[in-house]
Every structure is written in structure tokens, then in C-alpha cells.
Amino acid sequence: MTRIVLLILLGGWFFFEGCAPNTPERKAPPPPMVRVVRVQKESFQPALKTFGTLTFTRKADVYSSQEGTIDTVRAEEGDRVASGQVLATLSREKLLIAREQASATVSCREALLALAEEKLQEGHRSVEARILAMEKAEAELAQKGIEYAHLSEVLETKKKLFQAGGIPGGDLEVIRTQYSKGKTEWEQSARDLEIQRIGFRDEDLLRAGYAVPRSKAERITLLKELGTKTLQAERDVALGELFIARAELSRIDLLLSETEIRSPLSGIVSLRAIERGEKVSPETLLFSIYDPQSLYALVEVHERDLPGLRLGQTAQVQLGSSQPVSTLSGRVRILTPYLNPQSHSAQVRILLDPPYNQGNFPELFPGMFVRLTIPTGPIRKVIRIPESAILPENTPGKNHESEAKAPPSPGTVFIVRDSTLFKVPVLLGDRLEGKVEVRGGLEEGDRVVVNPTRGLGEGERVEVSE
Incomplete structure (x- = not known):
């Protein structure tokens, strides 16, 4: 029975298999x-890669030190200038007239000083003459004193002879007359000497603040100084007026030199803010100049990257627009000690290493875009x-x-x-x-x-x- 069932099933399978349509064999899809x-x-090597712009390390804004009118302009924006080069000039006519007046005043004051010096020397000679005159008067007084003493002795002798009847009364009167004359001359000489000594006495020196000299030479020197104080004051006044006149002349010369507006450094003129004929004052900006041989790459670094930066770190600076690409080296020079509260970043300045702006490097200008790579680890x-x-x-x-x-x-x-x-x-x-x-x-x-x-x-x- 079982065999019959198996045969029926097997026959049915062959029947349906034979009746089924022919279909192609399915293939599995290929793997992706x-x-x-x-x-x-x-x-x-870990590194900070970012971008920034070039900026100058040295820049000078040029102003005039005085008011004036621009006479000539000798530099334009983009010009290369040397330190001390004239950039512009101010009008000078009024200053030139003032200089002529100041120069004439100096000449006048020099003549007055020479006159005062001559008066002082003449005063010294006058003092010396007075000293010699006093010495002569002292000698004459001494001589008259001797003569007066001699006449006094002769008078006493004549008196005795007259009393003894040895001489007539007329001879005694003659001697009396000579004695009176000698006494008068001696007293007059003493008074004249005292008058001549006024201003040259020890008390005069003490009153003027001098110590009493110990030697004749020192005394003569002090007497010259004391006797010409007024002339010395006149000389000092003349000298002071000459100094004032020369100072005024120097001031005008300085103003004349400052009419030439000069560059304080070698670099490139980035701004010319004046025109010929324009009035300027010390508050007027005339030029701006920067040094192209010393540039910073200025970047903003996020606070999360700051711990990896140190002063002196090397950096590679790539010029963003140069073809072919040029790469410069530099070092971290400045890390600002504060953050921008909006961007949470700090400014970092990388000083570019020379040489650049020469050879095959393109010319660099402040504001140029650069890319930077700063290694932050070994x-x-x-x-x-x-x-x-x-x-x-x-x-x-x-x-x-x-x-x-x-x-x-x-x-x-x-x-x-x-x-x-x-x-x-x-x-x-x-x-x-x-x-x-x-x-x-x-x-x-x-x-x-x-x-x-x-x-x-x-x-x-x-x-x-x-």
C-alpha cells in the first residue's frame, strides 16, 4: 500500500514539473x-592651521610741528621713502623775514656786549689807577709827615734860640709860617688819602661780602671786582640779552628746518592726506608711513587652541593669493592677554622672518590674506x-x-x-x-x-x- 502511494506522488510531481513553464535560473546579486x-x-606633528592678515610692526603718522600752508608735496601714496626724506614743505616767507630781524638783533646785542666788555676792562684799569694813586698819596703823606715832623723840631729849636737871644724875632716867624704850612699840607694829604680810600677799605670789602684779603695780590683782585660791580652787571645784562637774541634766532632756524616735513622712518607711504595750498596745524595728519621690512601676521585664535601656543614658537606663513605658493617662516611674538568676549578668541601676532619683499617673493602689503601653520607639539x-x-x-x-x-x-x-x-x-x-x-x-x-x-x-x- 505504501509503495502504491509513493508511486502516485512521484507521478504527480513529474506531471506538474512537466507542465510548468521554463524559467531562467536566478543569480545572487554581487557584493557592493x-x-x-x-x-x-x-x-x-600636531599643529594649529588657521588664517589671518598681514599688518605692520612699525608705522608712523606724520604731523606738522607748526601751523602753515603747504607749499610743495613731494611724496605720493605707494612711494618708497628713506628716513629723513622730505615729504612736503611749508611756506617760509614770514619766517625768513623774522630770521633777518632776529639776525640783526643778534648783531646789535653782540656790539652791546663788546661795549660792555670794553667798559669793564676800562673799569679794571681805572681801579688799578686808583690803587696806584692811593699808593702815591700814601707815599706823599708819609713824606709830608716827615717834613712836618722836621719843621716841628726846627720850630722848637728856633724858639729856644730866640729865648736865648740868638736869633731875631723875624726868623722865628718865618719858621712858624713854614711849620703851619707843613702841618696844613700834611693834614690835607691825610684827608685826600682818606677820600681816595672810600670803597677800597676793609669795611667796604666786608660790607660787600668779601673776606679781608691776606695778600696784596688778593687785595688788588678783590678791589677790581668790588670797584667794577656796576660794569660787571652791565656786561651780564648785555650777555643775557645776547643769549635771548641768539635763542630767538635758533628758534626761528628750527621753525625754518621744520617747514620741511621729513619721514621719520624708511618705508612706504600708505596715506597722503594733504594738498598744495592747504592750511595745516599740529593736529593735521599729513602722511602715514609703514616699514615693509617688518611685518606681523595677525590671527584670531580660539580660546581652546591658546594652551598650545607659546612665545617664540615657529610658524609657516603661506601667502594665500600668490602663484606659485610662497611660504615664509615666522615666530609667535605677541599673545594678547585678553579674549574677545563675542568670539572667545585672542589676537596672536607672528613676526615674519626676513628676508622677504625681495628675490622671488611677491611684494607684501598690510592687509594681505595669509594661511598659517603653527606646530603645537613634537x-x-x-x-x-x-x-x-x-x-x-x-x-x-x-x-x-x-x-x-x-x-x-x-x-x-x-x-x-x-x-x-x-x-x-x-x-x-x-x-x-x-x-x-x-x-x-x-x-x-x-x-x-x-x-x-x-x-x-x-x-x-x-x-x-x-
């Missing part, structure tokens, strides 16, 4: 193609993969324009083993130039999928393109 990169260690061997290998939900974001040292963050990648996809969690580090450091989760030799599509899933079979 993925591009992979093989993981290997490479040399890597070179080390690390695993780095393209950022496009990170699955979209873990792709590192960019909150600002720079690339810098970043704190570790988790991520996920696909790796291929035996043509099969596997999801691998990784620990991500620094990013630079489209690549991200992998600090954990991958080993050298692993094949990581680049630009994975959203349809891929773990465990899926794939074809590999390296």
Missing part, C-alpha cells in the same frame, strides 16, 4: 564595492586615517576655521576582514589636513573603509578596492 586604506603609522609616529572613514554619526565637527590639538573623542569605522564588514569603535585625536589621529581601536595592517555609504551594514560581504 568599497574603497579601503590600509592602516599604517606615519610621522605626525613629531611622533601615529595611526592616521581620512576623516571620511569615520561613520557620519561620529564625524568630528568643526566649530571654527582652525585645525588644532583636540581632546580624545569616540568614533566608529568599518574595517574589512575576509571580505566582510566589521564595525570597530575607535578613539580619535588630533585632526589636520583632512586626516584624524586614531589613538585606539585599530592596528597596523587593518583595512578601513573610506566614504562608507549609508546602506552598508556590519557582517555584509563586500568587494575591496585599495
